[in-house]
Amino acid sequence: MKSKDQKLQQKHPQLVKKLQGDANYYYRQKDKTTLKLLEYLDFYNVEAYFVKVKSKLLKDKLFEIVLLDYDNVILHSISHWLLERLKEEGVFIEGKRKSIIDKYINERY
Numbered sequence: 001m002k003s004k005d006q007k008l009q010q011k012h013p014q015l016v017k018k019l020q021g022d023a024n025y026y027y028r029q030k031d032k033t034t035l036k037l038l039e040y041l042d043f044y045n046v047e048a049y050f051v052k053v054k055s056k057l058l059k060d061k062l063f064e065i066v067l068l069d070y071d072n073v074i075l076h077s078i079s080h081w082l083l084e085r086l087k088e089e090g091v092f093i094e095g096k097r098k099s100i101i102d103k104y105i106n107e108r109y
Contacts, residue, residue: 031079034065043089045069051076051099054106063092064099074100 009016038046045068053062063083067073076099077083086092099105 028079031077031082034075034077035082035085038065038086038089041067043086043091046086046089046091047093048083048086048091049093050096051105052096052102053099062105064097066100076105 046065047068048063048065050060051062051064053059055062058078061078062076063078063086065075065077065086067075083092
């Protein structure tokens, strides 16, 4: 979020670049961890689908992963490689749905 600050972008472009790189790194780590969890569960009782979003940047990109055997375990990603793996495993449902946590994911920051 800091990397989107106009003043910071003008005064410290190198810092902004580092912050963006850090954010991308941690999102990749999160996606790798998500995959490890899904593999541990053998993709059993997992469903995933694209979610309806207000954000133009996330439209047709953000998908939700729901672990049906666990209350309130809802994961999100925009990772292409994770999406392909979900499709390969047969747990990705085509079409868009309203997110289980719609109010949260569509909240402006």
